[in-house]
Amino acid sequence: MNQKTHSCQLKLRVSRDVLEVIQGKWRLPIVLALTFGNKRFGELQRDIADISPKMLSQELKALEENKIITRTLYDSMPVVVEYSLTPLGHSMKKLLDEILIWGAHFRKEVIKS
């Protein structure tokens, strides 16, 4: 096992860790929406056009378990729940930016042509 193969194996393992966290149709969109500021359940549902309350609730829980977002309950009337990014969540911004940059590039290269 040479240096290159070793480095490749290492990176593959890291990529699989990341995929476990961001896999699925909705997690990246949710995190992305929260980079625009803290949001409530209903706001997220409106922003992410066709997500169902079931999926939103389920994915928010998963993201909370992975310490990407925080759920804050305000005991006002009516009850208000706010979701926000943790520092770890904020640390995804550069990753999200690169996804958007590449996405724009991809759109130009493949989708249009």
Add this chain to the structure above:
Amino acid sequence: MNQKTHSCQLKLRVSRDVLEVIQGKWRLPIVLALTFGNKRFGELQRDIADISPKMLSQELKALEENKIITRTLYDSMPVVVEYSLTPLGHSMKKLLDEILIWGAHFRKEVIKS
């Protein structure tokens, strides 16, 4: 619809385009493995430890259709097939780098602790 909401909607659409291309357990690992140089079917199978030939074949086809990789057949004996990144594939390097950077950060913050 204010400026912020509009920007959010736009970015959400782009992120969903990207997800369509990189979704699944194997596509990012395959592209990542190919950033280390052109590889043959068997090499990829060995590098990506537990991928089955069926999944590898299937995902390579999908990546080829999306112009991320190229399949080159050499008419030698025995027949040799080489997979390589297209310019579009190479353009994913920064995105992959950010994934790896964040993955290392995530590992430090969540997995270990």
Add this chain to the structure above:
DNA sequence: GTAACTACTTACCGTGGGGTAACTACTATA
């Protein structure tokens, strides 16, 4: 009193992503 808003939860269901195992076809080597 009833409709609507908050934030969900629960039940049910279908598709397809992904896994396993075996098989194909050709060549080289022992």
Add this chain to the structure above:
DNA sequence: TATAGTAGTTACCCCACGGTAAGTAGTTAC
């Protein structure tokens, strides 16, 4: 003749991801 290496393909199966629809619980406005 048989075993191993090239690069896949095919058949079969399962479960989980995700969708739909309806229900819950509390408050507010009409």
